[in-house]
Amino acid sequence: MLTYIHFLFLSFPIFIFIFSTSSSTPQNLTLIGSAHFTNTSIILTQELPTCTSTSYSPTGRVLHSYPIRFFNSSSNSTVVSFSVHFTFKITPPPPPCISGDGIAFLIASDPNSLPHSNGYIGLPDSPVSDPFFAIEFDTSFNPGLGDINDNHLGVDVNSIVSIASIDLTSNGIVLKSGKRITVWIEYKHVEKIIRVWVGYPDSKPQHSVLNLPIDISKVFKEFMYVGFAASNGRGSSIHSIEKIQFHTFDSSLIPNIQMETRSSRTCLICYPEDPSFQDSDSAVWYDRRKDNRVLELAFGLLFVTATIIIAASLVMVYCCICVNKRCTPDQPQMYQFQETQIPKKLKLADIRSATKGFDPNRIIGQGASSVVYEANLPFVGNVAVKRFSKSNQTSLFGNQFATELATMVGCLRHKNLVQLQGWCCEANELVLVYEYMANGSLDKILHKRTNNSVLTFQKRLNILVGVSSALVYLHEECERQIIHRDVKTCNIMLDADFNAKLGDFGLAEVYERSTKKQRDATLPAGTMGYLAPEYVFSGVPTVKTDVYSFGVVVLEVASGQRPVNEDGVVLTDWMWDLWEKKILIAAADPKLMGRYDKVDMERMLMVGLICVHPNHEVRPTMKEAGRMLRGGMVPELPVRKPVVMIQSVVMPSEMMGLGGDESDTPWSTPRTHFSKGC
Structure with a gap:
């Protein structure tokens, strides 16, 4: 089940979350060709079962179902600025198979004018009457199209032949590495410059790899479709997209149709709609216009917020009582909380089973007061189990264990803090369970x-x-x-x-x-x-x-x-x-x-x-x-x-x-x- 979280800013300083759930795939994204959803990503092209075929493989695209207005041609209003932030992965096939063509961020006036096969990253291989704009991440080398190598970024305007290309190898990026690659693209119309940042981590690199002067008002039509395209050509790679955020910003546009009402939200295209994917660098793009439906939901949101606060408070009170009174096996277990971000009280038997009886071979870290074990908990996966030394328990109850538990159970949430998954203070054992970090300290x-x-x-x-x-x-x-x-x-x-x-x-x-x-x-x-x-x-x-x-x-x-x-x-x-x-x-x-x-x-x-x-x-x-x-x-x-x-x-x-x-x-x-x- 996917959970959609929309963020809206009112004219007064209140930050509101709107939650809605859906058991189906997102309704605002349209899949074309070989594209399909999985639990964690959008797969545009799949690895072929055999790479001996000489025919072209299908192209895959995902587009926002509604066109987005980039300017008002009747009133000559300012062209909107936009930003996009996405993470993708290109998984190459094993030798001797060759890799596919690559993946592209695409803005097109008419999706029906785009080819359904024949490779070329899913873009037209000849000039077309319907304009399009693309930032391509090309993994095939075709000198006839002006490619500089098989690992470059290109800017395409109405043609597969790029008007500008950047060798990503010199920037430490290998597109066919199979690693997650994050891209930030920003266009500020007041500057008429498009900038692109590319990096492996989720933190935005200091320097952009591309700064290209361009006036999109001379390229775009009033309404354009936004999405992604990929193709394998005669190769075989898995092209997937894991996260997408697309924003526009123009305070002069007045919503008057359904499409623009959607555009007034902070995130026009957000897959999955996850607040942790937002970063402060793109905050300036957020459109702070009102959504007409906010007031209708305000009272319900206040009720939901109050319920969450009360539940969190009960957890903290229970934890404090547990720490002060030293939990025993007959005390009630707190598995009734379904919110995964709230640390749970765990049974000692489950922890012993997960660590194979605190097997010394599972030790991944050791300090003066505790030992850390790698473990695997059912329905959770790999975790790090921090077991406090029995010889120090008397002092630790009022100190390290209590401090760490009380601090973390307060639901500290930041992408650069190790997250507490659960805890146990049963009999003579004091244990904290954290998310597992694959590369250790x-x-x-x-x-x-x-x-x-x-x-x-x-x-x-x-x-x-x-x-x-x-x-x-x-x-x-x-x-x-x-x-x-x-x-x-x-x-x-x-x-x-x-x-x-x-x-x-x-x-x-x-x-x-x-x-x-x-x-x-x-x-x-x-x-x-x-x-x-x-x-x-x-x-x-x-x-x-x-x-x-x-x-x-x-x-x-x-x-x-x-x-x-x-x-x-x-x-x-x-x-x-x-x-x-x-x-x-x-x-x-x-x-x-x-x-x-x-x-x-x-x-x-x-x-x-x-x-x-x-x-x-x-x-x-x-x-x-x-x-x-x-x-x-x-x-x-x-x-x-x-x-x-x-x-x-x-x-x-x-x-x-x-x-x-x-x-x-x-x-x-x-x-x-x-x-x-x-």
């Missing part, structure tokens, strides 16, 4: 001795941008401010596509934003090498202590060096020394073998240094740090590492148990002490 991948080419510079940059986004969410966007206190590469997990997710909230501190109460000094918690100097000396965590830890992670990711190496050299001190000698680029990880832009690498290192500035007031916020990583201006750094005097509330020797070798004065220059990082 960043620490293991980064410092792995083999397969050093896995973490390219672009992947490292995307990982850091993802972690910064998660910390912005915790610091600024949650209802209650959350300070993580243990940001390090061990707690950054990587999914199958190397997208980063921050985890382990066992040391997190949660604060009400409305209170003005001064934060109390505590014994510093975390990992030495990642701790901000003022936190070590004062014991007071702030958002800037998380920024410092993030800065250490940035330097670690850029250099491939641990925060404290085997010889006791502190990474931050070494970086400041290189900066003072004006050879900061020498810190770049040799495993990258120079495969990076020196300006981008130096920027990354400078962002790390500004984040670990000894003076916490000079450090940026996480939002500013993320902006710098994406290409924003980095503030000027001092010529050498500053010396900052910090007053100690709790003496370092008392906090760290390192003996009394520190100065007797409550004022001293911060020193770094070492302990095992992960």
Whole structure:
């Protein structure tokens, strides 16, 4: 069953969700030729059972069922701007079969004028009277059509011969890799420029691969159909689309027919209609005009919202009672919640079965207070089971387990946070169940001795941008401010596509934003090498202590060096020394073998240094740090590492148990002490 979620913005600042369900395929998309729906994607062309045939295979297309108005010819109103954001995959056949033609984003005035076979990515192979516009991702090399190679992006206007082509190989993109590829296309009519970004991750690349001046008012008719086309020609590939978002923006258009009423919504074409696919970069395109049906549904929506809030509150109350009273097997189980995003209380028997009795061979991670197992739960799939040490349970009930459960059960939802699936506090076992991350921790991948080419510079940059986004969410966007206190590469997990997710909230501190109460000094918690100097000396965590830890992670990711190496050299001190000698680029990880832009690498290192500035007031916020990583201006750094005097509330020797070798004065220059990082 597909769930459609429409987002509408009223003229007053209220954000409304409209839910509707359908057991059938989407009614606003039309499939043509070999195209068909699956549970997770739209398949445009299928791999052929045999590749010995010399005939052309069918073409597949998917088009929005209704034409979209791009301008009003009668009133000469401004041509609308538009953006499209989609993810596709091209799976090549095994040798000796050849690949298909490729896939194209298509805007056409008359779908019936397009060919139904003969390849050419489903586009006309000769000039046509009915205009069309396409961004093609071509995987076949046909010199007669002006192709530059079999891995290029082309812009087609009324002809299969591209008016502009870009070699994607030089941008690190291989169309026939079988990997998910995400594309962003934007046209702003005021500039009359079309821009295209292409990347493997879901985060938008910093630089576009194409900036082409074009006036679509000279190409388009008033109404055009939007969709995708693909063909195999004499080859055999699976061309599939997993996600689509198409937006138009023009405040001058006044809805007067059904088609335009559809166009007034934030997402004209959205498959599947999933809010997690939206990103802030495309937010400027959202059309904020009223939908006439909003008020009719408002009261029903308020009722649904209230019900969800009450249900979530009951879960949190139950969890708090469970943590304080130590759950026992005879307590009622909470499987009645069907919403998959609400963590569930699980039975210990089910967890034991999924982990094969906590089989040591299933261990995928181990810390001071817990062991993590890979497991497979029925109806859920692969998960990571975090089992807390029995020897530490007494203290953990009021600390790490309780903190992590209470923090995560509050339904923190962000694409760069590891999501809690369930929990168990039964008998003498304390267990948290998280989503499974196929590539494990960043620490293991980064410092792995083999397969050093896995973490390219672009992947490292995307990982850091993802972690910064998660910390912005915790610091600024949650209802209650959350300070993580243990940001390090061990707690950054990587999914199958190397997208980063921050985890382990066992040391997190949660604060009400409305209170003005001064934060109390505590014994510093975390990992030495990642701790901000003022936190070590004062014991007071702030958002800037998380920024410092993030800065250490940035330097670690850029250099491939641990925060404290085997010889006791502190990474931050070494970086400041290189900066003072004006050879900061020498810190770049040799495993990258120079495969990076020196300006981008130096920027990354400078962002790390500004984040670990000894003076916490000079450090940026996480939002500013993320902006710098994406290409924003980095503030000027001092010529050498500053010396900052910090007053100690709790003496370092008392906090760290390192003996009394520190100065007797409550004022001293911060020193770094070492302990095992992960």
